[in-house]
Amino acid sequence: MMMDEIIVNAEDQMPSSDTFLLVIASMEGDTSLPVPSVGIPEKEPQTRPQSLIPGLSSPISSRQKYFLTPAKRKDAALLWRLLFFCAFLIFSFYLCLRIWTPHDQLVNLDWLEVGTVIESGSYLMEERSSLQLQQQIPRRTRPLRQQVTASNGSPTPTRQLPQAIIIGVKKGGTRALLEYIRMHPQVRAPGSEMHFFDRHYERGIDWYRNQMPLTSGSQITIEKTPSYFVTRDVPKRVYQMDKKMKLIIVVRDPITRAISDYTQARSKGRSNRDFHEMAFYSNGTHRLLDTSWGALRIGLYSQHLDKWLKYFPLEQMLFVSGEELIHNPVGQMDKVQEFLGLTKLVGPQHFFFDSKKGFPCLKRPDAQMRPRCLGKSKGRQHPHIAPDVIAQLRDFYKKFNQRLYSIVGKDFHWM
């Protein structure tokens, strides 16, 4: 019988996929394909294929009938193994979550929360280190839970609006401060900047709350977005949300801050002009400062502060020295913890000075955890700025700095 006959025969008898496979296999000369029973006269069900395709003489088992070619069978087996392996991985991951997550966090741990658990890439590690820190709280001071002003007091983890915000200043050392305070077992913070009050305000307060990590019991939530300090509408918006909000401002010599800002812009390819070209313009006879340049304008701290003081009293603000944060992180952390009403648990044992980086880095309470320095974008090498440029900037900032000192009641020694 010829190929055409096979096709005609098969079509007469309700073609099946087996029939087509057979046809294709015949065309390709594949003799390994099991012969289908479709289209074979009932009286001699097992013999017909022998005459059709040489080499296919063995009777067709029901197993052969329904399964694919050996090559395809191999693929299918591989796929099954892969599926099984994935299922195993997912199950192991879930098991690890349940083992490593602190008990009080387990209450609400479902698959929807897994995304949150992974946020910032280090939730579990931080929770564990937090727990270890918590165990260091002397029994005497355990009622600490009541000391934290805005705790939700609930054993079930929930997302809370922040009770404190690091509002600035950009390039002041805000990331370092946030990472330091996050070592505290009672502090939770989102890893990235929220920009709610300046960029995403229209998304609403529920969106903002949903960005926050889960907090339980006595934990407080903190976020940091340094652009808040200099954005016009932000003080009012924060006030409308919570007039008791605690505000933390890391201030740094405005000249170093401007250079740091400029260095960042250059490293991101946002500027290819020299610092002095950005900072000055000429009116023909004199070199004047271009105060419309953001890098300089942000450093007018007292002016920005005035806008905040319209809504918040000074007592609700803490000014952290960016310089001291580098040279004496423990001293600054003492102040921050006191300001937040937290027991002083973040202390000298958590810091070491990394001479290669030139900045303090964090030691983890768990000896197995690697010490952690901030990333490469923090602590960049600054370009050399000519002394006359520095002198002119110094002169410019002098009165603004003095005003800041008198408002805050602290000399930051920038002059």
Ligand SMILES: Nc1ncnc2c1ncn2[C@@H]1O[C@H](COP(=O)(O)OS(=O)(=O)O)[C@@H](OP(=O)(O)O)[C@H]1O
């Ligand atoms: N421990 C530690 N490690 C690294 N860097 C440290 C640290 N403490 C403070 N700083 C200083 O922080 C500067 C960056 O400030 P910010 O984190 O506020 O920058 S940003 O506004 O979030 O971009 C950064 O500025 P640059 O030195 O210009 O990179 C640092 O000087």
